[in-house]
Amino acid sequence: MKSEGARTVQPAKGRLGVLLPGMGAVATTFIAGVENVRRGLAEPVGSLTQLGTIRLGKRTEGRAPAIREFAPLARLEDLEFGGWDPIPDDALQSARVAGVLDERHLEPIAGFLKGVAPMPAVFDQYYVKRLDGPNVKKGKTKRDLAEQLREDIRRFRKERGVERCVMVWCASTEIFIRPGAVHASLAAFEKAMADNHPDIAPSMLYAWAALQEGVPFAMGAPNLAVDTPALQELAQQRGLPIAGKDFKTGQTLMKTVLAPMLKARLLGLAGWYSTNILGNRDGEVLDDPESFKTKEESKLGVLEHILQPELYPHLYGNVFHKVRINYYPPRRDNKEGWDNIDIFGWLGYPMQIKVDFLCRDSILAAPIVLDLTLFMDLAHRAGLKGIQEWLSFYFKSPMAAPGLVAENDLFIQQTKLKNTLRYLMGEEQITHLGLEYYGA
Ligand SMILES: NC(=O)c1ccc[n+]([C@@H]2O[C@H](COP(=O)([O-])OP(=O)(O)OC[C@H]3O[C@@H](n4cnc5c(N)ncnc54)[C@H](O)[C@@H]3O)[C@@H](O)[C@H]2O)c1
Numbered sequence: 001m002k003s004e005g006a007r008t009v010q011p012a013k014g015r016l017g018v019l020l021p022g023m024g025a026v027a028t029t030f031i032a033g034v035e036n037v038r039r040g041l042a043e044p045v046g047s048l049t050q051l052g053t054i055r056l057g058k059r060t061e062g063r064a065p066a067i068r069e070f071a072p073l074a075r076l077e078d079l080e081f082g083g084w085d086p087i088p089d090d091a092l093q094s095a096r097v098a099g100v101l102d103e104r105h106l107e108p109i110a111g112f113l114k115g116v117a118p119m120p121a122v123f124d125q126y127y128v129k130r131l132d133g134p135n136v137k138k139g140k141t142k143r144d145l146a147e148q149l150r151e152d153i154r155r156f157r158k159e160r161g162v163e164r165c166v167m168v169w170c171a172s173t174e175i176f177i178r179p180g181a182v183h184a185s186l187a188a189f190e191k192a193m194a195d196n197h198p199d200i201a202p203s204m205l206y207a208w209a210a211l212q213e214g215v216p217f218a219m220g221a222p223n224l225a226v227d228t229p230a231l232q233e234l235a236q237q238r239g240l241p242i243a244g245k246d247f248k249t250g251q252t253l254m255k256t257v258l259a260p261m262l263k264a265r266l267l268g269l270a271g272w273y274s275t276n277i278l279g280n281r282d283g284e285v286l287d288d289p290e291s292f293k294t295k296e297e298s299k300l301g302v303l304e305h306i307l308q309p310e311l312y313p314h315l316y317g318n319v320f321h322k323v324r325i326n327y328y329p330p331r332r333d334n335k336e337g338w339d340n341i342d343i344f345g346w347l348g349y350p351m352q353i354k355v356d357f358l359c360r361d362s363i364l365a366a367p368i369v370l371d372l373t374l375f376m377d378l379a380h381r382a383g384l385k386g387i388q389e390w391l392s393f394y395f396k397s398p399m400a401a402p403g404l405v406a407e408n409d410l411f412i413q414q415t416k417l418k419n420t421l422r423y424l425m426g427e428e429q430i431t432h433l434g435l436e437y438y439g440a
Pocket residue numbers: 021022023024025026027084085086087098121122123124128131133169170171172173202203220221222246247248249250280281282285361362364365
């Protein structure tokens with residue numbers, strides 16, 4: 001049954017271009033993964049769009065279609081990949097350097113991966129200290145560089161014959177930049193681009209170029225980019241969805257599951273110490289204190305938002321929260337994250353929780369890139385514009401409208417996401433009240 005106010009969603013006609021600034025571990029694990037799935041060689045584990053279902057109507061109705069059949073998402077067969085990177089390696093070489101996937105997932109698709117080569121990047125070492133590469137654009141001003149990105153997008157569209165595009169940032173974490181006057185309005189931002197202002201980072205230029213070309217933009221790192229009034233103004237003006245920031249994968253994913261449990265049961269928290277060892281290129285970039293600062297801000301906000309110390313000062317008013325990332329090359333992409341959580345219960349008696357998560361960073365991030373690509377495209381076809389709060393499910397540091405507190409609890413985020421899909425498709429919202437089953 002269609003409820004009132006259903007949106008008109010344009011059909012997913014033609015091919016969808018996936019534009020990826022940054023073709024490192026996450027991007028190549030995503031691209032190679034999609035190709036393996038398309039050829040029936042592997043399963044898209046971890047992807048809500050590919051494996052998830054959605055309950056519709058009452059529990060007694062037994063309606064739970066696959067999300068990808070319920071919502072008109074682009075098909076994997078219709079995805080075309082493009083990207084930029086200062087390191088000129090094609091996707092095969094880059095995937096081998098990243099060392100995430102085994103040869104059994106690379107060798108059979110080697111020809112395909114070689115065909116995905118990065119376009120010259122807008123890159124400046126000032127923003128990512130521990131990285132360098134020769135595949136870089138030249139231009140007098142930041143505006144010139146951004147215009148070159150716009151040309152790349154137009155050429156990609158034409159050459160690959162894609163109908164629509166989505167851009168998902170999979171490049172490095174840049175140095176910490178505070179939102180300032182140059183980000184306050186589109187006019188100020190564009191002037192600062194022309195003036196080569198240092199607070200205009202490359203990620204902002206990609207986002208600006210994408211939005212100018214009618215392409216939705218999602219930010220996978222904690223970089224400011226679309227989390228600025230200037231680019232939100234542009235997204236509104238162009239009627240485009242934006243989302244961010246920072247893919248929610250290993251340790252923070254755990255945190256946003258455990259912390260709501262503590263709060264739900266009103267168990268107190270004295271301290272949460274999180275530490276990681278990580279040996280991939282991302283780990284090396286984050287070894288620089290300025291890039292780490294950007295990541296740290298993103299990781300630290302989560303607990304405060306979930307625990308609401310202002311409402312529960314006795315339980316959460318004095319939490320010692322620490323996050324460390326240690327670059328340790330032998331582990332490569334296989335991160336190990338330890339959490340020591342000091343909690344207290346009835347009458348204040350202390351207890352501890354220890355988590356040791358031996359995860360694979362890019363294996364957790366790749367399905368997020370896929371889901372964001374497909375949902376951002378859906379949002380665009382449904383006429384949703386500006387910040388897509390329903391996609392906060394995928395982010396460590398979710399964006400929200402000014403004056404709103406972002407939602408970090410994974411299961412509230414999931415409910416929001418599924419209810420948005422129901423809304424888009426004209427199905428009734430699920431409130432989980434459930435009294436109707438008990439004669440109320
Ligand atoms: N893997 C995860 O679980 C996870 C979770 C959250 C966020 N992230 C973020 O995702 C991003 C990618 O992670 P990764 O492991 O693939 O890192 P990576 O270092 O393997 O890849 C990043 C790539 O971006 C390129 N790059 C840097 N600046 C660029 C620019 N201006 N334009 C184009 N390319 C540029 C680098 O050369 C590199 O190849 C990082 O910012 C990371 O912090 C990853």
